[in-house]
Amino acid sequence: MKGKIFIIEDETSIIQLVQHNLEKEGFVVSSSTNGNDGLKELKKFEPNLLLLDWMLPDLSGIDVCKSLRRDKNFKNLPIIMLTAKGEEEDKVKGLESGVDDYITKPFGFNELMARIKALLRRSDPKTVSDDLIFEDLKLDRTEKRVFRDNNEIHLGPTEFRLLEFFLLNPKRVFSRDQILESVWPNNINVESRTIDVHIRRLRQSINLSGKKELVRTVRSAGYSLS
Amino acid sequence: MKGKIFIIEDETSIIQLVQHNLEKEGFVVSSSTNGNDGLKELKKFEPNLLLLDWMLPDLSGIDVCKSLRRDKNFKNLPIIMLTAKGEEEDKVKGLESGVDDYITKPFGFNELMARIKALLRRSDPKTVSDDLIFEDLKLDRTEKRVFRDNNEIHLGPTEFRLLEFFLLNPKRVFSRDQILESVWPNNINVESRTIDVHIRRLRQSINLSGKKELVRTVRSAGYSLS
DNA sequence: TTAGTTTGTAACAATTCTGTAACATTAAAA
DNA sequence: TTTTAATGTTACAGAATTGTTACAAACTAA
Helix, strand or coil: CCCEEEEECCCHHHHHHHHHHHHHCCCEEEEECCHHHHHHHHHHHCCCEEEEECCCCCCCHHHHHHHHHHCCCCCCCCEEEEECHHHHHHHHHHHHHCCCEEEECCCCHHHHHHHHHHHHHHHCHHHCCCEEEECCEEEECCCCEEEECCEEECCCHHHHHHHHHHHHCCCCCECHHHHHHHHCCCCCCCCHHHHHHHHHHHHHHHCCCCCCCCEEEECCCEEEEC | CCCEEEEECCCHHHHHHHHHHHHHCCCEEEEECCHHHHHHHHHHHCCCEEEEECCCCCCCHHHHHHHHHHCCCCCCCCEEEEECHHHHHHHHHHHHHCCCEEEECCCCHHHHHHHHHHHHHHHCHHHCCCEEEECCEEEECCCCEEEECCEEECCCHHHHHHHHHHHHCCCCCECHHHHHHHHCCCCCCCCCHHHHHHHHHHHHHHCCCCCCCCEEEECCCEEEEC
16 A cells, blocks of 8 residues: 555544554655645645545635635545534535545544545555556556556566566666566575576567567666666 | 755754664765754755754754745755644744745654655755756666667667766866776776777767767866766 | 476577777877 | 877777577476
8 A cells, every 4th residue: 555645633643543554554644733734735745635624723624625626736636524423414515515535533443444445446546556557567466467558468477576576666777686686586596697588588478569668678787677 | 866964953863863764865964953053064064955853952943944044045945844743733833934844753764755855856856866967968877878868878888887987077087097997897907098989989879960079088188078 | 197387597699899909180299 | 390199980800798499397287
């Protein structure tokens, strides 16, 4: 899980709890305790999702939301509103102002997490899946599948790990030694030329006629995904 | 990643932690534990970014910031303020005094790094890449690519190292011996005239018709990038 | 087991790079 | 000007690097 989440919430205890848990899940988190500052900082932070309290000391969550929806850069920012029980009846107001989802305090972290994932999956899939994507090449780490231009490609285990490795650091050039260390199981010894052969096999597999070459040779330095 | 970062923060444990991590990322770091010394040393150090604690033994972070903004050399220095929890309400004050971003203690290093990168990318893009640039010539060390006027150029390994060497010290004149020592692998012996040939190859490659010559010959002294 | 895959290596081919020598040109010195 | 030293230019052979293929051994799934 990756991506940035901003929180606008006046109770610092809630912020701490949520922030800590989200960071454990791999998100980068920033927060503010009132509406006006929150708006300013959020725009700098450029989050993938906003957790927004309904009741704030200055603006209401609704105001914050409306203001964001007027800004073309944040028209589509996923927003989850945190509401105390008594505010539930006003959900309609919130929906009209452009909120994407609600959660009622007190809430469990699991529920919050589930809603965040669900929302991100809809609006910004790359932040929830651990698919690795480079141009029209996609590697699904959970299902161990690879696609080029939506056509599934079969790779042997070694080619799969090799491609995975390149996709984790696209464009960067790796020496054969670095590749050996990262892609081959530890304390196994293979000739450095073996890599060339696997590169060739990988190239052959992910090559679609008419499409450009994705694996670049950098003479006397190594290979990279370009 | 390169560039210089200055830290003004009274807790030496935080300085140590942050400094160590930033240096691992490739930054040059210097620091001070109070406002007055900090201001003096900072001006000598000429950092690309300042991490500034809000609470200091003498001046407050706000004072430091205001003072810097009055100095024309530091009017645009990117500043990230480190605030403890209780100070959060005063964020507006900070924004007004000219701080660019905030981070609330305790913070994770990843978040700090993300904010530093984001801020530098906006204000001083060349510090986040390790590209070497001279006029319209760009050498990307990570991808091992060279561009003249945005057109990619292919260089052989030796020409690449040669250009990299010149770009690290533009305008300086190097003797053939110096070039040999720095660009050729150790304990290899080549005629000094060999350099002339590689210079010729480099010139030919990076030469765009109509553009001026970038490699200057200094008779009886050597070559330089001009 | 068997049939099919995958893996590492060797051998050879193709390509690119490198250093040097030889000759041409230029700039400084006499 | 002539002479001399330094640098520019070119061509080329052999070195070094990478691409390609085939094959036997190891491994896997049925």
